[in-house]
Amino acid sequence: MKTQTLPQLRGEMTRRAILAEGERVFAELGYDRARLEDVAQGVGIRRPSIVHHFAGKQELYDAVEADIYASLHACSRAALDADLAPLDQLLALLDAWLDLMVARPTAARIVQRLVADVSPRHGNPVHFSELALVDLEAVVDRGVRTGAFRPINIMQVVNGVAASTLFYVCNGRQIGSSRTYDPADPKTLAEFRALIHRIAKAAVSAE
Amino acid sequence: MKTQTLPQLRGEMTRRAILAEGERVFAELGYDRARLEDVAQGVGIRRPSIVHHFAGKQELYDAVEADIYASLHACSRAALDADLAPLDQLLALLDAWLDLMVARPTAARIVQRLVADVSPRHGNPVHFSELALVDLEAVVDRGVRTGAFRPINIMQVVNGVAASTLFYVCNGRQIGSSRTYDPADPKTLAEFRALIHRIAKAAVSAE
Structure with a gap:
């Protein structure tokens, strides 16, 4: 160094x-x-x-977005441990993403907004997110290839499972005072993590 | 009349x-x-x-948002049929919301953006969405009260289950050319609907 x-x-x-x-x-x-x-x-x-x-607002925004996806990619490493079974890999990946987003709600809000509005990304919406999507894809592909998962499309897992984490982190204080929660509260977080695990298993299981 | x-x-x-x-x-x-x-x-x-x-942009936006939630509320009626079992009520409600959002992707994008950014709603983020949230709440409450569902918080169902529909409708053309899909394609929609049903059952089932 x-x-x-x-x-x-x-x-x-x-x-x-x-x-x-x-x-x-x-x-x-x-x-x-x-x-x-x-x-x-x-x-x-x-x-x-x-x-x-x-150089300008676009360049700063690009650096922020690149940094968010690089962090998601970095924290996916444990999930990509080849010794784990496919379902455990998937749950480890989702856990890592959940923990990152809870610790960094600004990142959750930026990714959430990107789903509604890709305009800051101009011609290539996955210029930065590709890095993290490929991690999820690798885990899903391995599960399907080994027969541990039913044949499921990556986008089903993105939309049906991974999306929940962004809503969980963003929605804490904006769905009415009777429904307010703190996404970082240990008990609330444990409950939501258990839900994500239930949902992920149901989504990929051969049944 | x-x-x-x-x-x-x-x-x-x-x-x-x-x-x-x-x-x-x-x-x-x-x-x-x-x-x-x-x-x-x-x-x-x-x-x-x-x-x-x-009168102005805010008033037009308010009318648009009010209309989206009024439509969600209107299409929830079938789901609120008291003769259905709680799980069938929940699936009927999710089906109705999915069909509405697929037919009206502009509404999905506006609600999606509202999760990232509540600023157009000023002090009361649920000024309009309350109408639809209460429908979902009624179904979940009945399921929990009758013991058909495990004790599950409404926000778990909002974030873990209902959120997926918005991602499904918004993400079709923005997650990279290899992952492009048409949310309104009958086969793709049937697959996603089956996923939502799997996820909803897993979320609320007593297990």
Whole structure:
């Protein structure tokens, strides 16, 4: 590993702070309403300092989205352990994604919005998400190939199973005061995790 | 029923055309980017003619959202048939919502976006959705009360089961060319409906 100079380290820290604040602002306001000025203010720097790291709003948004999917991909590693049975791989992958989204609700909101509106992705909606979709695909493919799963399409698993996690994380405070919950509350989270496991098993089981 | 005069009928037709075009524009562009000018152009009228029916963008959006949830509520009636067993009620309700969303993908996109971003709803995110949530709640409550379902929270059913339909309708053309599907294709829809039934049963069954 190359040793970084102090200015390089400071530059890297600033870049990370901009990225984190960018994720927060894009999650809260959406791509259209988010402004680089809001991000700069949140970080405590001036707008030109952002442009030193990210050429513009689109570039910052792209970096935020790339970082979310890279994180999903990174936390999928345990699930891809070839020693696990296909169903255990699938549950491990869903657990990892659930834990990531609960810990990082800004990411859940950005992915959720991307399903409603792909405009920030222009011609290639899976430019960044492909990385995480391929992980899920590998697990489903192996299950189907080995006969552990019924022949099920990847999109059935994406829409029918993985989607729930985004709703769970985003919906906590916006479905009316009588239905409010904290997605990070251990008991609530354990209940939802058990539900995801039930649903995943029902979706892929040969029955 | 009161007979309408010709001008009244024309006014009502214009109002409905504005509402339908508004739903299309809000679905495609989202609340922030949508402009009354776009809606007027789509209907083939001038902007002031819209303002005659809807005072502004917020009012038109509210009418669109109210109409979506009123439609969900209307198509839930069959499901609320008290002669059906709780599980059949739940499946009938989910079928009705799926069929509505497949036939009206603009509505699916608007509800999907509402989960990511409640800002157009200001202080009361369930101002309109309450109407449909209460239908689902009634079915789940009856199932739990009669012991047909395990004790399950309404939000588990919303997030774990009903959410899938929105993803199914919205994701058809945006998860990469190799994963493209037509949500309205009869075979694809039948497969997804079977999945929703599997998932719903797994979610509520006492096991």
